[in-house]
Amino acid sequence: xxxxxxxxxxxxxxxxxxxxxxxxxxxxxxxxxxxxxxxxxxxxxxxxxxxxxxxxxxxxxxxxxxxxxxxxxxxxxxxxxxxxxxxxxxxxxxxxxxxxxxxxxxxxxxxxxxxxxxxxxxxxxxxxxxxxxxxxxxxxxxxxxxxxxxxxxxxxxxxxxxxxxxxxxxxxxxxxxxxxxxxxxxxxxxxxxxxxxxxxxxxxxxxxxxxxxxxxxxxxxxxxxxxxxxxxxxxxxxxxxxxxxxxxxxxxxxxxxxxxxxxxxxxxxxxxxxxxxxxxxxxxxxxxxxxxxxxxxxxxxxxxxxxxxxxxxxxxxxxxxxxx
Numbered sequence: 001x002x003x004x005x006x007x008x009x010x011x012x013x014x015x016x017x018x019x020x021x022x023x024x025x026x027x028x029x030x031x032x033x034x035x036x037x038x039x040x041x042x043x044x045x046x047x048x049x050x051x052x053x054x055x056x057x058x059x060x061x062x063x064x065x066x067x068x069x070x071x072x073x074x075x076x077x078x079x080x081x082x083x084x085x086x087x088x089x090x091x092x093x094x095x096x097x098x099x100x101x102x103x104x105x106x107x108x109x110x111x112x113x114x115x116x117x118x119x120x121x122x123x124x125x126x127x128x129x130x131x132x133x134x135x136x137x138x139x140x141x142x143x144x145x146x147x148x149x150x151x152x153x154x155x156x157x158x159x160x161x162x163x164x165x166x167x168x169x170x171x172x173x174x175x176x177x178x179x180x181x182x183x184x185x186x187x188x189x190x191x192x193x194x195x196x197x198x199x200x201x202x203x204x205x206x207x208x209x210x211x212x213x214x215x216x217x218x219x220x221x222x223x224x225x226x227x228x229x230x231x232x233x234x235x236x237x238x239x240x241x242x243x244x245x246x247x248x249x250x251x252x253x254x255x256x257x258x259x260x261x262x263x264x265x266x267x268x269x270x271x272x273x274x275x276x277x278x279x280x281x282x283x284x285x286x287x288x289x290x291x292x293x294x295x296x297x298x299x300x301x302x303x304x305x306x307x308x309x310x311x312x313x314x315x316x317x318x319x320x321x322x323x324x
Contacts, residue, residue, distance in 0.1 A: 024093050024178055025060035030221045031179070031196050035068060042068030044086065046196055052090060054101060057108065059090035062197070067241075080251070089197055100197050111197060114151050114177060116140075134158040134167050143176060146222065150177040182217050252310065254296075258322035261299040262291060267310075275311040280304060298323055 031046040045065040052059050064086040072079045090101040096114035101107075116122070120137045136156045142149050153175045158167040176182050180196040196217075252267040267273070273293065278286045281304070288308075289297040296308070301323045308319050 024098055025062070025091055026222060027060075028222070031217060032219045033217055035066065041070070042066065042082070046089075054090060054108075057092065059092050059101060062089045062091060064089065091197065102197070112175070112177075112180070114153070116153070132160050132164075132167075133170075134160075138172070145176070145178075146220075148178075150179075152176050179217055179220060252317060252319060254308065254319045254321050257320075258324040259298060260324055261297070263296045263298055263308075263321055265294045265296060265308075267294075267312075272313045273310065274313060277309045277311075279307045279309065281307065 025048045027048055027050065029048040033044045033046075035042050035044045043066075045067075047063050047065070049061050049063045052061050065084070066082050066086040068080075068082045070079065070081040087103070090108075091111070092099050092108075097110055098112040099108045100111040101109075116137055118137055118139050122135050123132055134157070136158075138154045138156055140154075141152045143152050144150075155173055155175075157170045157173060159170050160167050162168065174182055252265070252271075254263050254265055257263070276288045276290070276296075278288050278296070278298075278301075280286070286301065286306075289300065291297050298306075298321075303323055305320060305322055308321065310317050310319070
């Protein structure tokens with residue numbers, strides 16, 4: 001049995017079976033995670049986008065993109081909470097070992113070590129909280145994913161988070177080579193938490209909380225665009241994107257309002273406009289005289305209240321304006 005004390009790095013070490021190491025971080029590789037945080041829900045995409053040199057070491061750049069929705073407590077509507085870049089991370093592979101660097105890291109840390117075998121025990125010391133995690137490798141194995149045999153490790157984890165030196169059982173964790181953590185079982189309950197790069201400490205344990213990318217790995221694609229469904233990736237994408245795109249309709253504005261000769265229409269570039277129509281409040285349809293795709297000529301309309309009906313690929317919505 002090997003016993004390792006890992007300090008001062010913050011890391012997670014894993015497994016080994018005698019198979020050829022799989023290449024992580026190919027350019028264009030993408031990992032998709034469901035994501036949730038304090039009432040928000042959506043997904044996180046991690047995409048390997050190129051190379052960078054930090055401290056003389058070559059790294060792969062991993063870009064993170066987050067799209068999430070939440071409930072507006074004032075209107076009760078579901079709105080887009082975040083849609084954009086979520087910061088870069090950096091990693092490199094050395095044989096069976098994966099090293100990781102983030103803006104919060106003073107040094108790169110060993111994230112995964114697939115040379116550990118069943119029965120190995122190691123400790124991880126979290127400098128920020130002076131917390132120690134104790135890992136016991138229960139078993140190792142392999143799984144065939146995307147025409148490749150990938151190593152798998154299962155281990156039991158303990159922490160002294162609440163009482164230094166007194167270890168308490170956390171639960172079980174499953175790790176797959178090339179995917180990272182794909183499942184955790186805490187207090188005998190599987191919560192499908194998954195991370196490629198856990199941030200500092202990934203267990204949800206009150207004062208020990210430090211999250212990573214997201215929840216379960218929904219899907220993974222390589223640089224050739226070949227998808228492996230870890231869960232029902234496409235259905236998940238469709239539900240999340242449909243919800244978020246529909247709520248992009250809430251961001252449509254018309255100005256000035258009231259107006260006398262023209263109205264400017266502002267809507268997210270992600271929306272594709274198919275049709276626009278203008279109606280009086282009694283339902284009479286007036287031809288939409290467009291100066292361009294975002295400017296409406298209303299100079300021919302009589303004074304009054306009108307409704308613009310927008311038809312986008314993701315749904316329909318209306319806006320009122322006053323012609324003065």
